[in-house]
Amino acid sequence: MTRSEVQVQQGIERARRARPRLKDQHITMAHGAGGKATATLVEALFVPAFDNHVLERLTDAAVMPGGIALTTDAYVVSPLRFPGGSIGSLAVHGTVNDLAVSGARALGLSAAFVLEEGLPIEVLRAEVEAAGAAARDAGVAIVTGDTKVVERGKADGLYIVTSGVGRVELPGLDPASLRPGDRVLCSGYVGDHGTAIMLARDDMGLEADVASDTRPLWPVAAALGAAAGSGLRVMRDATRGGVATVLNELAMASDVGVVIAESAVPVRPVVHGACELLGLDPLYVANEGVLIAVIAADVADAALAAVRGAPGGEDAELIGEVAADPPGMVLVRTGIGGHRILDTLIGDPLPRIC
Amino acid sequence: MTRSEVQVQQGIERARRARPRLKDQHITMAHGAGGKATATLVEALFVPAFDNHVLERLTDAAVMPGGIALTTDAYVVSPLRFPGGSIGSLAVHGTVNDLAVSGARALGLSAAFVLEEGLPIEVLRAEVEAAGAAARDAGVAIVTGDTKVVERGKADGLYIVTSGVGRVELPGLDPASLRPGDRVLCSGYVGDHGTAIMLARDDMGLEADVASDTRPLWPVAAALGAAAGSGLRVMRDATRGGVATVLNELAMASDVGVVIAESAVPVRPVVHGACELLGLDPLYVANEGVLIAVIAADVADAALAAVRGAPGGEDAELIGEVAADPPGMVLVRTGIGGHRILDTLIGDPLPRIC
Known part of the structure; x- marks a missing residue:
């Protein structure tokens, strides 16, 4: 084999390995970055503990019997505001998008806010209004929510967790259905x-x-x-x-x-x-x-x-x-x-x- | 009027006042405690921004057309473990209970974890397993989730936000339906x-x-x-x-x-x-x-x-x-x-x- 072919072969073997084992002793920033460490954490720890067939598919949204889709995402973006958006709009878009790529039109969203003591009310107001505007723009309502406050130094301004429930309008999407030529x-x-x-x-x-x-x-x-x-x-x-x-x-x-x-x-x-x-x-x-x-x-x-x-x-x-x-x-x-x-x-x- | 009657009258006037105005400049711990400050924050800031009739009812779970109920709660309890439970079991019970008191049987739960860098994996594992066990005990599956990591000093070990979707089996419950004699x-x-x-x-x-x-x-x-x-x-x-x-x-x-x-x-x-x-x-x-x-x-x-x-x-x-x-x-x-x-x-x- 050429060197390139060896690399490809090694990659194939890596890709085919069994459910990963979690060797880390502590959470690192990499566990939240969406790459291999996140996947290992989810597959080695969450999937066995929550043990159910819907979760095991690890799709963007879970589809339950009756075609009801549920998704959730935590938003901890820093800084809170950035060119083109802010945590409030992001928290709506990210969640309606998880439903959308699951073929589901959003029926309603929830929004839970974890606030740091001392957060200026005007900062919170801007993000709540951004979330409200993004939801109206996406044609969905934020129908329920929760607010918790933690002491100074136990959060970073504010975190938002949005969940979305939707109805599947494009059924049959399946990450295991790819065929050569697609x-x-x-x-x-x-x-x-x-x-x-x-x-x-x-x-x-x-x-x-x-x-x-x-x-x-x-x-x-x-x-x-x-x-x-x-x-x-x-x-x-x-x-x-x-x-x-x-x-x-x-x-x-x-x-x-x-x-x-x-x-x-x-x-x-x-x-x-x-x-x-x-x-x-x-x-x-x-x-x-x-x-x-x-x-x-x-x-x-x-x-x-x-x-x-x-x-x-x-x-x-x-x-x-x-x-x-x-x-x-x-x-x-x-x-x-x-x-x-x-x-x-x-x-x-x-x-x-x- | 007697003094007691005056107090009752004053209370009635307080209770009947219009939508509260938010006078605070910063978030305080009281805004998360579930009392008047929390209610003022929700009614003065969230309800107008999210502007929709389902949210305005401020029930434990929002019921959308088709009898689908959605609820969310953020869990920031300290300490993480306490006699009788821990944040993992609490995060499941609190959310299935919001559905239950809305007359809805839970169809599925989501769980989003915000983790502090450095959290021992064993602490996380214990809470993930506690959540999984509580869900099985309640007859519902955690079908989707998310994990984010923030730097040391930007959280307090771990926070969990669980959302739940359910189907209303006991329709017609209404906080405005109380009658004298009930x-x-x-x-x-x-x-x-x-x-x-x-x-x-x-x-x-x-x-x-x-x-x-x-x-x-x-x-x-x-x-x-x-x-x-x-x-x-x-x-x-x-x-x-x-x-x-x-x-x-x-x-x-x-x-x-x-x-x-x-x-x-x-x-x-x-x-x-x-x-x-x-x-x-x-x-x-x-x-x-x-x-x-x-x-x-x-x-x-x-x-x-x-x-x-x-x-x-x-x-x-x-x-x-x-x-x-x-x-x-x-x-x-x-x-x-x-x-x-x-x-x-x-x-x-x-x-x-x-």
Whole structure:
């Protein structure tokens, strides 16, 4: 085998290993970053303890009997406000999007606030109003909530946990249903959200005009469902861990390969430049308004056109396809004709990104 | 008017005032304690921003079209473990109980964990397993979840937010439906949870054998529904703010008076003694396994018998009744034949009780 083939073989073996064991003694920031450490924590600790078949599927939203979908997300983003959005709007979009990519139209949201003693009321008011406005914009109501306060130094301003309940309108989506020949659709520019947050933190003194893509994805999801019909295999929103993590999870779930063309992935030049300076790969950077869909080849062009006609999908592209080999892995076809392995995110380049 | 009559009149005026204005500039611990400050924050800030009719009812769970109920609660209890339970079991019971008192059987739960960097994995494992066991015991699955990590000093070990979706099996419950002559049922001993937490904190070096009452209430709720039928007006679980706060909210919602007999309220002697030393009134102390129900007089005895036959309802008592006057207020008939006003909780005697 060539060196490249050995690397691929090693990757396949990694990908196929059994349920991971949790070797850490303490929680680290990496456990919250959405990559391998998060997956290990969830699969080694939460899944066995909560032991049920719905959770084991580890989809964005759980679908219960009767077609009722439930999802939840905790938002601990820092800073609270950033170009293009804030924790309040993000907390609504992230949760309606988990429903949307599960094929579910949101029926109602809940919002629980953990507040730090001393938080200025005006900061809270701005986020509550941002959440309310985002919910109205997404056509869903925040129907219930909770508020708790912890002492100074036991939180960081405020955290929000939103849950959403929805009704599945696009049934049959399944991360294990990918087939060789299927196409991969990306609904918009990649990397905007994570890059905007990193720049807002001003960690390196960089300045660039990048705004978060935080927005509701149900219009894009509904357009996809209408155009692709049963040719729509699965949708995922590319949040923590980015496009790379979503594609890896799908490749593993379906035991297929996914090959994407680097040149086809929509990345804004300013994001590309900022990521280079920050040492990040845009494919691993979190998005809050981008979904990845896998669709049958014969409906791919129609689906792309439909997505581009939906609000939030104007910049969609077909970025790759499903292959029989290498099973459980994602390859990137580079500009110079070679391939590199796009592995699951390791470590924690972007803590508290959402 | 006598002095007592003046006090009652003043209370009526307070109770009838319009939507409160939020005068605070910063969040204080009182905003999370479940009393007047919490109510003011919710009514002055959250309700206008989230502007919808389901939220405005401010019930324990929101009921959406189709009879689907949604509820959420954030758990920030300190310490994480206490006699009778821990944050993991509490986070399940509190949420299934919000569904139960809304007449809804739980279909599924979500659990979002906010973890502090450095948290020992074994501490997390114990709470995840406690939540899983509590869910199985309550006959419901935790079908989805989320995990976020924040830096050391930005949380206090771990916080859990659980949401629950359920299907309404006991429709028509309404906090505004109380009528003079109705009876008030209390499903168990009052004050156990809050007293157990305070003793576990060891703030005053007191020791007493008090355990939290954290437990699922659906068996009690279902028994009440079966026995009282349409005579069941409303149920509420008496968590933050205790029995006193629940009764005040019901009196205000129905514009009726509620009169309870101090001697009829079940309080364990050890809780009574501990509360005296701690300067607390058990009627304001949080419970995590006690509901208050208001039922028509003609089915009250049958309902009491049914509740006593249900797991968790063995110690139920009828503790009072609904009266036409004084509207919007709660009175306690004391042992010596007088009455005192049982007002809504002000301030924050018990922060981070749940």
